[in-house]
Amino acid sequence: MRPYLLAENNWKNLKEQRFDLAVLPWGATEAHNYHLPYGTDIFEAEAISAAAGKVAWEQGAKVIVLPTIPFGVNTGQSDIYLDINMNPSTQLAIIRDILTVLNRQGIKKFLILNSHGGNDFKTILRELGLEFPEMLLMSCNWYQALDKTLYFDVAGDHADEMETSLIMYLHPHLVLPLSEAGDGNEKKSIFTGVSEKWAWAERRWSSVTEDTGIGNPKKSNAEKGERYFNDIAQKVGELMVEIANADLKKLYK
Template sequence: MTVELDYEEYDLGNLTWEEADVAIDEADFMVLPTGAIEQHSLHLPVSVDTLRAENLSRVLVQAATDRDLSMIRLPTLPFGYSEHHMTRSGTLTLMPDTYQKVVEELGASVAQHGAKRLLIVNCHGGNNAPLKLAGDRLQRDHNIEVYLVNWTSFAREQLETRFGPDWSHAGEHETSVTELYHPDLVRTEKKEKQQRKAKFNVRQYTWYTDLAVQGGRGDPRKSDPEFMEEVVADTTDRILDALEEDLAQPVDGVHTLEQAPNSN
């Protein structure tokens, strides 16, 4: 199953409209997990990023209660911007302007119902640019604070220390996460060192297959789900620390266009 339907008490999908009315008003954050459906080499399913978003956001929302932070989790958005993977079957993509609009409209919906803050927990790098633009529009047009967390960025140093510099797409990291939460979805017999075609310094690639033979990076044979469990716990703490620090920052309030400070 790509998106878990075994709802917990903190999931919006578990609530009636009356219960949601109260929960949204009381929540510190509405949480939108974002993933993707795209090729992940020969040994991982196309749902990896969505599975990561589903599981890692669940851990985050559960841990937030220890910090007296109340979070309501929206259903995971399974589709993202994955055009660069479209040379391999199974990849589904929204175009960046479509994806941006989808996130804006979801954010506007919760803002209309009284949500104060939207926390986006993103688990796919291709989503970063449209999510940033969607967050800008939501804050400027809908009076809701947006917190954009790219989960892997908070784990990067720990992952590089353990796996080296080339652990990203379908490599040690994502294989370890999938083995931690959904080991039955990993084609263990297909795990092999990923071969690179090219490694550009400043040139943009057109398709991901310009860079990778099988479709991934690193060496998934070196995956370590037990280590990944530590990374998930540590990264969750780092994200919650960052949220608490941001919540403590002074805020001047909402500016109209005429009142907005000079951005030069």
């Protein structure tokens, strides 16, 4: 039993145990090019939250990692077979219910570990912050924590070299040979503001990419994935330590 994972814990241990921070990993269920499993974002969220929780626990942080939410916002992929969409309003309801439990039981710090680019929890946590003013509500995107150019050769953001290398390390039996992967070519928006990233429009996935991937995965390998995974776990674990140890009355300096 890993004492920082709720799914592995038991009542004998939890009856007397108390935690300062609850972490909710959040993934998605969607196509990842031809070669990666639909559960890629879930597997990443589970593995990174567990490894980061271990880092935090070993530094004395009282962290509990909740079971991963497997569905994310996939509104731009409605025509991709079995990409499962969860609307932001549904996410709001789920988080509200979880926060109600945590707040009632005295856990005042909450972190969403996000593993899917379509999820955006900022506005949800802003709204819920008014309902739970005594709590610290945070989210992080683990895939933005490090400079990927230090680890990978080819840029991308979905089933790319980074994600492929991670899953080759974490679950190699679920990765098809790279010879079967698509090239992950992406069509760009016609709008200058979108290309320059100061304007936004949701990408219609089947119009943007033919193989559902964005970023060429052909240079991926498990060694790259292992190095990146270990550094991500350390980085996210340090964040958990900071949050768990923070004085809620002294959050700014």
